[in-house]
Amino acid sequence: MAQPMRSLSALQRFYSRKPLNTRHNPLLRRCLCSIDARSLFSTCLLLAAVACATANMARAQEPPYFVTYSEALEEPGNLEIAQKGLTGEPKNSNAFYSATFELEYGAKAWWTTELYLQGQATAGDSTIFTGFRWENRFRILPSEHWINPVLYLEYEDVNGADKSVLEVTGHDSIADLQGRNADGRGDVSRTMEGKLLLSSNPKGWNISENWITEKNMMGGAWEFGYAVGASRPLAMLGNGRDCTFCRQNFSAGAEIYGGLATVHDFGFQDTSHYAGPTLYFNMPHGPTLGFSPQFGLSSDSAGVLWRVKASYEIQQFRDLFRSKEAR
Amino acid sequence: MKNLQLRLTVLILFAASAAILLAADNSWLHKVPAADRARGNPYAGRPEAVSAGGNLFAQNCAQCHGVDAEGRHGRPSLRSERVAHSTDGELAWLLRNGSLRKGMPSWNILPEPERWQIIAYLRSLPRDNSADAAVPHP
Numbered sequence: 001m002a003q004p005m006r007s008l009s010a011l012q013r014f015y016s017r018k019p020l021n022t023r024h025n026p027l028l029r030r031c032l033c034s035i036d037a038r039s040l041f042s043t044c045l046l047l048a049a050v051a052c053a054t055a056n057m058a059r060a061q062e063p064p065y066f067v068t069y070s071e072a073l074e075e076p077g078n079l080e081i082a083q084k085g086l087t088g089e090p091k092n093s094n095a096f097y098s099a100t101f102e103l104e105y106g107a108k109a110w111w112t113t114e115l116y117l118q119g120q121a122t123a124g125d126s127t128i129f130t131g132f133r134w135e136n137r138f139r140i141l142p143s144e145h146w147i148n149p150v151l152y153l154e155y156e157d158v159n160g161a162d163k164s165v166l167e168v169t170g171h172d173s174i175a176d177l178q179g180r181n182a183d184g185r186g187d188v189s190r191t192m193e194g195k196l197l198l199s200s201n202p203k204g205w206n207i208s209e210n211w212i213t214e215k216n217m218m219g220g221a222w223e224f225g226y227a228v229g230a231s232r233p234l235a236m237l238g239n240g241r242d243c244t245f246c247r248q249n250f251s252a253g254a255e256i257y258g259g260l261a262t263v264h265d266f267g268f269q270d271t272s273h274y275a276g277p278t279l280y281f282n283m284p285h286g287p288t289l290g291f292s293p294q295f296g297l298s299s300d301s302a303g304v305l306w307r308v309k310a311s312y313e314i315q316q317f318r319d320l321f322r323s324k325e326a327r
Numbered sequence: 328m329k330n331l332q333l334r335l336t337v338l339i340l341f342a343a344s345a346a347i348l349l350a351a352d353n354s355w356l357h358k359v360p361a362a363d364r365a366r367g368n369p370y371a372g373r374p375e376a377v378s379a380g381g382n383l384f385a386q387n388c389a390q391c392h393g394v395d396a397e398g399r400h401g402r403p404s405l406r407s408e409r410v411a412h413s414t415d416g417e418l419a420w421l422l423r424n425g426s427l428r429k430g431m432p433s434w435n436i437l438p439e440p441e442r443w444q445i446i447a448y449l450r451s452l453p454r455d456n457s458a459d460a461a462v463p464h465p
Contacts, residue, residue: 072436109425109429143358144424237444248441
């Protein structure tokens with residue numbers, strides 16, 4: 001994993017520095033124009049489409065959360081390709097769209113590993129690559145209990161222009177969404193993040209609580225955050241017909257999340273919080289689509305954040321790399 | 328002194344990990360509590376449940392166990408004598424808990440009625456006696 005991380009760091013540094021003078025070098029200009037953040041995501045999406053075309057797809061089995069994590073891990077050998085989008089228009093700032101491209105792989109039945117590539121476009125500003133994250137989730141107990149704990153460990157390498165709001169910790173606030181890209185992209189932070197994910201499934205509901213702890217490796221205090229979600233499928237029974245818009249293909253819920261300041265000033269002072277309803281549509285033998293409007297609850301929060309998600313699960317992705325004899 | 332503490336910590340962590348791994352190595356069937364083993368399938372024998380279970384099986388289980396449930400890529404057949412002789416309660420326990428060390432994930436995220444429908448579908452499949460010898464058990 002070390003080599004890809006170095007490559008991604010180099011990519012991020014490439015996007016973080018000032019533009020090169022390419023006026024007198026048409027070849028260099030053509031090369032640089034062909035590698036912008038949009039083409040990076042387009043390439044990723046193209047690769048995803050090729051992978052989808054050569055493998056079985058299925059709906060992803062997970063509760064409809066955008067920030068909260070449940071106990072659900074990726075099935076071993078499966079690869080989920082997802083695009084999480086977030087858009088909003090913070091007060092006194094331009095509208096933005098943040099795109100997070102995810103590759104989630106079930107390494108074991110008890111271990112899921114995931115790579116995120118992130119970027120954003122701000123109206124009247126620019127489109128930039130903002131960094132990457134590598135996360136791992138480990139199921140701690142071998143069997144189901146009333147509350148099921150999962151350990152989450154993540155390494156982040158993102159710059160200050162990141163607007164993905166994949167979680168809220170410390171004193172994260174609306175100011176993080178209002179800055180100019182040129183100001184934020186040079187401010188790269190490398191962060192370790194740990195979460196304790198607790199999840200229960202009483203009577204068809206899923207209730208998940210996350211405790212978030214984050215430490216910037218380049219300095220700064222320990223920061224904390226939380227996320228809580230509850231959800232339920234719209235129908236508990238499967239249908240004999242192969243229908244697309246049956247109720248059991250939809251699940252709805254709500255989530256609330258926010259920051260809890262730092263180890264020095266733990267609490268709700270100067271922190272941002274969001275809450276909103278969530279909806280997932282699991283198309284049979286197709287993608288999962290998600291949507292959620294999330295509303296700011298404090299003066300440090302943005303007014304409304306609109307989230308969308310599209311994900312494909314490629315079943316038994318690892319079998320594509322096995323010889324025909326092994327299959 | 329610090330060195331001794333470090334060694335003790337490593338030893339304790341190693342012993343705890345070994346104990347967990349040894350405990351996890353038993354067959355899942357031995358772990359099923361009597362109360363779970365005795366549970367009956369509320370949808371047993373219902374044609375609509377079998378049909379819905381077939382759809383759910385195709386979406387969630389066929390990727391590993393094969394469209395025909397005969398197992399694939401070294402993963403177990405669900406038409407085996409062993410599955411046939413398991414009670415509905417034992418299969419429900421396995422779907423709920425999984426067998427993580429053997430690669431079977433927990434399907435607790437599926438609603439319980441859907442898990443019972445899958446079991447109803449499995450019961451409708453013809454038995455394949457050769458399956459027990461051919462592939463490993465979950």
